[in-house]
Each structure stands twice: as structure tokens, then as C-alpha cells.
Amino acid sequence: MLVCTSGGHFSTMRDMESFWSQHERVWVTDFKKDTSLLNDLNERVCWLPYQGPRDWKRFLMNLPRSLRVLLLERPDMVLSTGASIAVNFAILSKLLGIRFLYIESISRSDELSLSGKFIYPLADEFYVQWQELTEKYPRAIFRGTVA
Helix, strand or coil: CEEECCCHHHHHHHCCHHHHCCCCCCEEECCCCCCCHHHHCCCCEEECCCCCCCCHHHHHHHHHHHHHHHHHHCCCEEEEEECCHHHHHHHHHHHHCCEEEEECCCCCCCCCCHHHHHHCCCCCEEEECCCCHHHHCCCEEECCCCC
């Protein structure tokens, strides 16, 4: 399962096509101009309403929807590039025993994003795109940049 919001997080996930294209998958994202491309590519998608940063009301509204998606799809693994919707899936994946991998945004070179801070203790694997972050966050894994 590929979980990301539209915009840069979606772009980062698309940059990893060489990985995810080899696997059966379902996307979870919000419907915007850029993500609508998934329909054209005949990708399986579960559309959720956009959940902005610090939007606790939308978080609470999307939580049962996220649970329903996980229970219906039963993924072996959830991979997320963020942002806020990733928090929903990190929490629920942990509770359901589903492997959760997170890739922090390349724009985060000094400190984790708010989503990253919530997800860091929950993720089975937490990847950063700046080596320096592994000094502050010892569980973080650096494998280079996504591109």
C-alpha cells in the first residue's frame, strides 16, 4: 500500500516507481490534479479527503476511513512519503500488525516534520534523505535521496 498526500509527497512516491512497480499495490491519497493521473494509469486507488497539517478534525474524520481501507485491502506493508495522512496509517498499521515504512521529505535536513515526529516511534523502518538526521534520530536509516 502506497500512502501519500498530493503535491511533493506524491511526486516523491512516483520517483520510486522502479521499486513499487514490481509489486501488486493500491494507492491511498487525496484527489487533486496531480494525483488524478493515477486513474489514467489504471492504478488501484482509495481516495481519501485531503488532510492538512495540524488538521485534527480531518484526522479524526479520516481515521475510520483509513481503518476501513486497511481492513479491506489487507496489505503486507504500508509505504508512505507523508504527510499528515501517514500518521493515520502509522497508528493503525501498528495496531493491526502491518509493517509500516516511512520516508521523510528531502526538505527536512535539520529536523523531522511534524508527521515524521509522530511516526518515528511507530515505524518499522524510518528513512531520511540527509545523513545528519541519523545522528539526532538513531533509528533513522539513510540510503541516499529518492530520485
